[in-house]
Amino acid sequence: GESVGLHLPTLSVQEGDNSIINCAYSNSASDYFIWYKQESGKGPQFIIDIRSNMDKRQGQRVTVLLNKTVKHLSLQIAATQPGDSAVYFCAENRGTSGTYKYIFGTGTRLKVLA
Amino acid sequence: ETGVTQTPRHLVMGMTNKKSLKCEQHLGHNAMYWYKQSAKKPLELMFVYNFKEQTENNSVPSRFSPECPNSSHLFLHLHTLQPEDSALYLCASSPQTRERYTDTQYFGPGTRLTVL
Numbered sequence A: 001g002e003s004v005g006l007h008l009p010t011l012s013v014q015e016g017d018n019s020i021i022n023c024a025y026s027n028s029a030s031d032y033f034i035w036y037k038q039e040s041g042k043g044p045q046f047i048i049d050i051r052s053n054m055d056k057r058q059g060q061r062v063t064v065l066l067n068k069t070v071k072h073l074s075l076q077i078a079a080t081q082p083g084d085s086a087v088y089f090c091a092e093n094r095g096t097s098g099t100y101k102y103i104f105g106t107g108t109r110l111k112v113l114a
Numbered sequence B: 001e002t003g004v005t006q007t008p009r010h011l012v013m014g015m016t017n018k019k020s021l022k023c024e025q026h027l028g029h030n031a032m033y034w035y036k037q038s039a040k041k042p043l044e045l046m047f048v049y050n051f052k053e054q055t056e057n058n059s060v061p062s063r064f065s066p067e068c069p070n071s072s073h074l075f076l077h078l079h080t081l082q083p084e085d086s087a088l089y090l091c092a093s094s095p096q097t098r099e100r101y102t103d104t105q106y107f108g109p110g111t112r113l114t115v116l
Helices: none
Strands: A010-014 A019-025 A032-038 A045-051 A056-058 A062-067 A072-077 A086-093 A102-104 A108-113 B004-007 B010-013 B018-025 B031-037 B044-050 B053-057 B064-070 B073-079 B087-094 B111-115
Touching (some): A019 A032, A032 A072, A045 A056, A045 A062, B018 B031, B018 B087, B031 B073
Parallel strands (some): B010 B111
Antiparallel strands (some): A086 A102, B087 B111
């Protein structure tokens, strides 16, 4: 069945290193994707988004890459900091005709090691 | 977290109790959502309201009853819940305007619900 999933449930990185979190999707018609960060005890926080007519988008220390050929989405965090420790998950828009219905992945826990 | 607020932050209730969760958004958005987040499971969409009208009920049991009196407020009324309903309940809002190419959802901090 169609799904949005993550390759690794937990990712541990050294402080200062770059982090890459991956997400696979299977609906080729999905046109919009969002990455969220969720810290313990808090709601999901918007990080960055990308539309399907783009293959790369950059924010502050974060970059999202979209490979529509293999239906793969990744979030790159530069110079990872302790405050980046959280669960990250992607969301895929399955809505049609300009509507929005998001399917969320389970999430990857990012642990930043001092 | 001042954009979308939720109260209470924590709630413990028995199976025979009736309680309500409240969500308020201060972003001028037109759509509001209820999600359920259980451990090790993806976010599950429960209800969607667009311009105060319910546009989606994702096969949610009737013991959960939503209410949207205006575009800024959303309630989730709870009655005769089961222990398996224990979870984090998240509210979100989004602009939902046809002029935008995207419709990002912004989440509140959630209500941690425990059903005994």
